[in-house]
Amino acid sequence: MKSLLVGFAAVFVVVGCGDGTSLSDTSVSSGSDDEVVSDAVVPNGQVVDVQVLDNSYRPLDLTIEVGTEVRFDNKGRNEHNILPDVVKSDAELIELLATDDSPTVWGVVSTELTPGDEYSHVFLEPGVYPYYCSIHGVPGKGMYGVIVVE
Template sequence: MRPTVRLFLVLALTTTACAGTHPSDRPVSGVQPTSIGSDQPVEVPEDAVDHTGTDRVVVAVTDNAFEDRVIVVDAGTTVVWVNEGRNDHNVRPAEEDRRPGWFREVPKAVLADGGAGSVTFEQAGDFPYFCSFHGTARRGQRGRVIVVPG
C-alpha cells in the first residue's frame, strides 16, 4: 500500500471512530424532500443538522459563520441566534418576497455584544438567511432553517 493511501485510510477511520453521537450532531438523512408552499421540493443537504423534536434551537453566530449552518426543525420551533463573535451581525431573510411564514430581520442592535434574537417558525418552509455584514444571500455568512410539518 502506498503511504498516501495508508494515511488516507488512517485519517478516515480515525474521523469515523471519533465522530460525535450527540443528537444535534446527527445528519438528517431520514428527512425526505418536502413540498412546502410551492411546487418545488425542498432538498435537505447532507450537512443539515436534525433538531426535530425540540422546541428551541440555539444557533451560534461566530465571526463570519453560523453554527450549525443548515438546521431542520419542526413547525412551531423557536430558533435563537446568539452572537458569540467579536463582530457585528444580523440575521436577514435571503428572500424578500414575504411568502407566508417569512420572518423579519434580527437586527444588529439585538445581536450586539453577545446578544440573542429569536424567531418562532410556525409554518413549514425553507428559510435561507444571511448576515449582511459578512455575506449576501448567495455567498459568505449564510444559513438555512428548513421547517417540516410537526
C-alpha cells in the same frame, strides 16, 4: 322595642371578593362546520440554538419541526444581522417587519444583535428559510445559513 339584633352582625362572610379571572373569554364558538382556526400551529416548546460567530452561523443548515423556536446567540466579537434572502439590508428588513406580520417574515437587524445578544424566532409555517448576514456575506455566500421547517 327590642334592640337585641346585634348578635346577627357577626355573621358577615367576606369571601365575595373573587377576582373574577375566569377563563370563559377563551371559549370558542363551536358548532360551525368550517374549521378556520383549528389547524393553527402553536409553539411546540422545542428550542434550538444557532451560534452566530465571526463570520458564520453554526450549524449552517438546520432542519426543525414546525413550531420550534430558533435562538440565535451572537458569540462573536462583532455585530451581525440575520436577514432573510428577500431583503438586502437592515433598512429593508425594518420596513418588511413593519409592513408584513405574516409568520414567514422574520430576522433581526445588526444594531440589535451585538456581541452577547440573542434573537429568537418561532417558526410557525413549514418552508425553507434562507438567510445571511449583510455585513459578512450575501445570500448563499460567506456568512449565510438555511433553516428548513418541516
